[in-house]
Structures are given as C-alpha cells and as structure tokens.
Amino acid sequence: MTLESWVALFITCVALSLSPGPSSTYALATSIRQGATAGFKAVLGSTLGFSTLILIALVGLTAFVATLPWLVSFMKGIGALYLLWLAFTLWRSVNANEPHMEVAQQKSLSRHHTVVRGFLIALSNPKIVLFWLAFMPSIVAVDALTAVDMAVVIATFALVEAGVELALVWFGAAAQHFLAKHVRLIDRFSAVIFVLFAIMIVLSE
Numbered sequence: 001m002t003l004e005s006w007v008a009l010f011i012t013c014v015a016l017s018l019s020p021g022p023s024s025t026y027a028l029a030t031s032i033r034q035g036a037t038a039g040f041k042a043v044l045g046s047t048l049g050f051s052t053l054i055l056i057a058l059v060g061l062t063a064f065v066a067t068l069p070w071l072v073s074f075m076k077g078i079g080a081l082y083l084l085w086l087a088f089t090l091w092r093s094v095n096a097n098e099p100h101m102e103v104a105q106q107k108s109l110s111r112h113h114t115v116v117r118g119f120l121i122a123l124s125n126p127k128i129v130l131f132w133l134a135f136m137p138s139i140v141a142v143d144a145l146t147a148v149d150m151a152v153v154i155a156t157f158a159l160v161e162a163g164v165e166l167a168l169v170w171f172g173a174a175a176q177h178f179l180a181k182h183v184r185l186i187d188r189f190s191a192v193i194f195v196l197f198a199i200m201i202v203l204s205e
Helices: 003-018 022-034 036-058 061-067 070-091 099-123 127-138 147-174 176-203
Strands: none
Touching: 003 147, 022 036, 022 070, 022 099, 022 147, 022 176, 036 099, 036 127, 036 147, 070 099, 070 176, 147 176
16 A cells, blocks of 8 residues: 555544544543543444444455445444334433432443443444445555555554544533533433434445
C-alpha cells in the first residue's frame, strides 16, 4: 500500500467514524450512565467488532455473498433484531419510581457485559462489510492484498474509530454529574436512536 493510498484510507476512516452510528451512541450513553471506565469498555468492544467485520470483508466475503445472496439479508435481520432488543432494554431500564437504585444496580451488573455488548452492536450492522467490499478496490488491488495491507487497514480504522468514540466517552464522563439527572430521558432517547438504526439497516439496499 502506497502513502497516497493510506492517506485516502485515513480520510475515509475519519469520515466514516464521524458519521453517527449505534456504536458511538452506545459509547456516549454508557459513559453518561456508568462513567468513563465503562465507556472505555464499550469502545474496546466496538473496536474489536469493527475490526472483525473489516477482516471478514478483506479475506474474501465477496465470493461467499455471491454464492449465498440471502446471507446479507439474514445478517441485516439479525442485526436489526439485536438493536431492537437493545432499544427495548434501554427503554425500560430505569424504574420511574426508583431511578437511583435502578441505575446503581445496573452499574454493578452491566459493566461485565459492556465489552461484549459493544462488540455485538458493532457486528449488528453488516453494511460495514459491504462498504469495505466496495471501497477496498479503490485503494489496493484486492487480488494482491498482503497480510501487511490487511493489518494496516484494520489498525487504521480501529485507531480512528477508537479515537472518535473515546472523545465521546470523555464528553459523556465530563458531563455525567449534570446529565445523570436526566438518565431516564437519555436512555429513552438512545432507545429511539437504536430503533431508527434498526429500520435503516432493514431498508438499506
């Protein structure tokens, strides 16, 4: 991969990472509700998830999808269902009568699952795979893709995505004391966002 190709890759990664998505929404909401440490775990999970999707795309999912054209629709359906389930749990996560106790209980219970949830949210959007399948040929000859090229692509996107999400985590943690008063509203708002992303995934071509 040439320097010019890497610069094009970097710019694309920045643009893709800055666009709103379920992973960035989850990282921000988690840092507001549970603090920076939990937010960092959410970022770790989503970064690992995105890296997995990119690796799948780079190792030749094109031929696999061509053989099984229904696979993309199946992946979209699974991803949309997971986002809807997550939206449901967020919508009903805080008891209106006992908000502080409920948040404290969730804080102690959910941190163990934050990385896994971040990973699954990243995997819930198969459009990432389709994007890289369409984008990679413009950067490097896919038939001559080396292990080093793959490592550079994955590392570049992982670092950029993690940097953007960590900035959101920092903001959420810094504003936690103020926003914690509105945690129920934030959960409901995040739930609506996840529903919208689920609809977008299903309707996307």
